[in-house]
Amino acid sequence: MDFNHVPVLYEACIEGLNIKPDGIYVDGTVGGGGHAFGIGSRLNEKGTIIGIDRDDDALEASKQRLRPLKCRTELVKRTYAEIKDVLGELNISGIDGALLDIGVSSFQLDNAKRGFSYMHDAPLDMRMNQDDSFSAYDVVNKYSQKDLAEIIKKYGEERWAARIAEFIAKARNDRSIQTTGELVDIIKAAIPASARRDGPHPAKRTFQAIRIEVNSELDQLQNAIDEFCDVLNPGGRLCIITFHSLEDRIVKETFNRRLNPCTCPKEFPVCVCGKVADVTKVTGKPIVADEEELQTNPRSRSAKLRIIEKKR
Numbered sequence: 001m002d003f004n005h006v007p008v009l010y011e012a013c014i015e016g017l018n019i020k021p022d023g024i025y026v027d028g029t030v031g032g033g034g035h036a037f038g039i040g041s042r043l044n045e046k047g048t049i050i051g052i053d054r055d056d057d058a059l060e061a062s063k064q065r066l067r068p069l070k071c072r073t074e075l076v077k078r079t080y081a082e083i084k085d086v087l088g089e090l091n092i093s094g095i096d097g098a099l100l101d102i103g104v105s106s107f108q109l110d111n112a113k114r115g116f117s118y119m120h121d122a123p124l125d126m127r128m129n130q131d132d133s134f135s136a137y138d139v140v141n142k143y144s145q146k147d148l149a150e151i152i153k154k155y156g157e158e159r160w161a162a163r164i165a166e167f168i169a170k171a172r173n174d175r176s177i178q179t180t181g182e183l184v185d186i187i188k189a190a191i192p193a194s195a196r197r198d199g200p201h202p203a204k205r206t207f208q209a210i211r212i213e214v215n216s217e218l219d220q221l222q223n224a225i226d227e228f229c230d231v232l233n234p235g236g237r238l239c240i241i242t243f244h245s246l247e248d249r250i251v252k253e254t255f256n257r258r259l260n261p262c263t264c265p266k267e268f269p270v271c272v273c274g275k276v277a278d279v280t281k282v283t284g285k286p287i288v289a290d291e292e293e294l295q296t297n298p299r300s301r302s303a304k305l306r307i308i309e310k311k312r
Contacts, residue, residue: 006034006106006296006297006299007034007035007038007101008101008241008289008293008297008299008300008303009241009287009288009289009293009300009303009305010034010035010038012287012305013035013038013099013239013241013305014035014038014039014042016237016239016282016283016287016305016307017039017097017099017237017239018097018235018237019039019042019043019096019097020047020096021042021043021044021046021047022043022044022046022047023043023047023048023095023096023097024047024048024050024092024094024095024096024233025039025040025043025047025048025049025050025095025096025097025098025099026049026050026051026052026080026083026095026097026098026099026228027039027049027050027051027052027098027099027101028052028080028083028098028099028100028224028228029052029053029080029099029100029101029102030051030052030053030058030059030062030075031053031055031058031061031062031101031105031107032058032061032062032065032105032107033051033061033062033064033065033066034065035099035101036049036051036062036065036066037065037066037069039097039099040066040069040071040073041069043069043070043071044070044071045070045071045072046071047071047072048071048072048073048074048092049066049069049071049072049073049074050073050074050075050076050086050087050090050092050095051066051073051074051075051076052075052076052078052079052080052082052083052086053075053077054077054078054079054128054129055105055108055128055129055130056077056130057107057111058105058107059075059077061107062075063075074090076089076090077129079129079220079224080100080220080224080228081219081220081221081223081224081227083098083224083227083228083231084227084230084231087231094231094232094233094236095231095232095233095236096232096233096235096236096237097232097236097237097238097239098228098232098236098237098238098239099239099240099241100221100224100228100238100239100240100241101241102217102221102240102241102242102243102247103217103242103243103244103247104116104128104211106299108128113125114126114127115135115136115180116207116211117180117207118180118183118184118201118203118204118207119201120180121179121180121181122179122180122181123137123178123179123180124136124137124140124177124178124179124180124183125137126207126210126211126214126215127214127215128215129215134214135214136210136211136214137176137177137178138214139151139210139213139214140168140172140177140183140210141172141176141177145165145166145168145169146165148164148165148168148169149161149162149164149165149166151209151210151213152164152165152205152206152209152210153209154209155208155209155210155212155213155218155246156205156206156207156208156209157205157245157246158205158206158209159195160190160191160192160195161206163190163191164186164187164190164191164206166190167186167187167189167190168183168186168190171186180207183203183206183207184202184203187202187203187206188202188203208244212246217247218246218247218250221247221250221251222250222254225238225240225250225251225254225255225258226254226258229258229278229279229308229310232279232309232310233310234310234311234312235309235310235312236309236310237282237307237308237309237310238307238308238309239305239306239307240305240306240307241303241304241305242303242304242306243302243303243304244302248286248304248306251306252306255279255281255306255308258277258278258279258308259277259279259280259281259308260277261275261276261277262275263275277311278310278311279308279309279310279311280308280309280311281308281309282307282308282309283305283306283307286304286305286306287304287305287306287307288303288304288305289301289303
């Protein structure tokens with residue numbers, strides 16, 4: 001199956017990075033290489049594009065996509081939260097820009113055997129890194145009912161979380177839940193018919209929650225933002241695309257903390273902690289897709305782009 005992934009907010013990302021032809025740039029979620037190719041196409045022989053992903057299929061697709069570029073290309077199988085280790089191994093001390101496109105890719109959703117989608121019946125998997133031993137099967141079959149409910153509520157923002165967890169616990173008493181199709185049927189049975197008539201697919205929020213738990217997505221994001229800010233060269237920019245409120249909240253709050261690092265009590269007339277911002281804001285409100293992109297790429301509907309710049 002081809003890794004066909006249409007880059008979301010492509011033009012806004014390329015413009016937002018303010019690319020220098022001889023700069024060093026990182027695509028921390030390289031996927032099929034769409035954004036990375038756009039960045040690399042604007043670099044000369046002295047420039048570098050580094051693509052990071054934990055999915056072997058993504059790295060292979062990116063290798064083919066980036067082959068024509070004249071700049072230096074480096075593809076690394078790691079998580080983007082390990083950016084400092086990646087740069088250390090490449091003997092690179094700082095970068096001029098980075099892009100993170102958070103969440104699951106279209107390829108992963110469309111590839112039935114990976115178990116990310118509630119639209120395809122497949123083994124419960126959802127691992128972005130196929131070398132990991134921990135999968136959606138473990139979450140669904142081994143977590144306590146209480147822990148399941150908490151995860152589905154926290155990461156899926158699902159109002160029926162407790163009931164869904166109860167139905168899952170009852171179902172697995174008879175036999176383990178093996179496939180996404182079985183899980184979808186359990187979720188549908190748990191949510192009252194009146195609540196299933198409107199809104200998204202009834203399994204959407206639960207699948208999102210389990211995927212986030214399996215891949216530690218929010219923890220990765222939380223840790224990575226500061227790491228990327230630390231390695232930016234003066235004038236370097238960090239662009240982050242998110243697709244749901246949990247991700248966007250983390251990005252917004254972490255950016256704001258970097259922009260306002262003072263820890264002094266509000267009643268202090270002057271700052272005495274000495275903490276000064278090392279970044280500046282590029283975007284106020286997040287950038288979202290225009291009508292043209294919404295028509296050609298429906299996945300962009302919930303995308304939000306925030307950009308921050310290291311002080312010069």
